[in-house]
Amino acid sequence: MKKEFVVIGLGRFGGSIVRSLIELGMEVMAIDRDEDKVNEYSAIATHAVVADSTDESVIKSLGIRNFDHVIVAIGDDIQSSILTTLILKELGVTNVTVKAQNDYHEKIVRRIGADHVVHPERDMGRRLANNIASNSVLDYLELSDEHSIVEIVASEKLDGNTILDLDIRAKYGINIVAIKRKNEIIVSPQANEVILSGDILIVIGADNDINRFEKKVIQD
Template identity: 80%
Template sequence: MKKEFVVIGLGRFGGSICRTLVDQGMEVLAIDKDEDRVNEYSKIASHAVVADTTDEEVLKELGIRNFDHVIVAIGDDIQSSILTTLMLKEMGVRHITVKAQNDYHEKVLRKIGADHVVHPERDMGRRIAHNIVSNNVLDYLELSDEHSIVEIVANDVLAGHSILQLDIRAKYGINIVAIKRGNQINVSPQANEVIQKGDVLIVIGADSDINRFEKKVMED
């Protein structure tokens, strides 16, 4: 069964979400105050409308509360972002994800009931920084302020050893949750799994432990 989404704000972030959801076969209502943007996405989204989402009557007319998930991707207008989120919450929208401009904005959004707050520019900056610092880090996904999932390419230090022999969990407090080898992915690999050079290890743990592992093992 297709889920139905609303994307409010069709800038780079909102537009990217809209396109990706549509590519995944979802129903998407795209909303923006800018008529040119709406015209662009009218060819992509299931429906696209020009609307001011700080107007409660407009939201009601659009039947927003009947959608599964609303993404508020309003750009630099923090006031509109907050007002829109507040009204969506009061209308009983089931799940609301909001783009935050800064930490203060995030605090307000969380206080008024946003289910999920994202910082796309900050988070992408952190991912790029991790990739730049270590040649072995392919990707970095922040789970919380202190925990992450990281994709790390196995080097000569790890190659030829089993997970049991490396004892990474005991030594560094991190877990290998999957191994990607070519087009194959091994989820929850066994302790006797031997790592090969070039394997992509999907590791989860505290940032401090992952950083320690990168410095001690991956940089050798």
């Protein structure tokens, strides 16, 4: 059964969510007060509506409380974002995700009931910084303030060693959850799996432990 989503705010972030959800086969109502933006997504979203999300009567008339998940992706207008979130929660919307501009914005929307808060610009900045600061880190996904999933290229130091030989979990407190090798992906590799130079190790753990592993084992 298809899930039904509402995306409010059709800037770059909101627009990209609409496209991605549609590609995944979901039902999406796209909302913005800017008619030009709505027209742009009228042929992409399931429904595209010109509406002011800070008007409670409009939100009620659209039946938004019946949708599975609402994403508030309003850009620079923090006041509209906060008011929209408040209206959605007061109407009983179960899942509301809000794009936050800063920590203050996040604090307010959490207090009024936002279920999830994202900082796309900040998170992408951290991701980029981690990628360019290291020769071995290919990608980085923050799970929390202290834990991440990271893609690390295995150097020649690891070539020919098994996961058991390296004793990574005991020594560094991290887990290798998968290995990418050319066109193959080895999920939950066994302890006797031999690591080859150039393998992409997908590891999960605390940031400090991942950094120790990278410095002591990966980097030349």
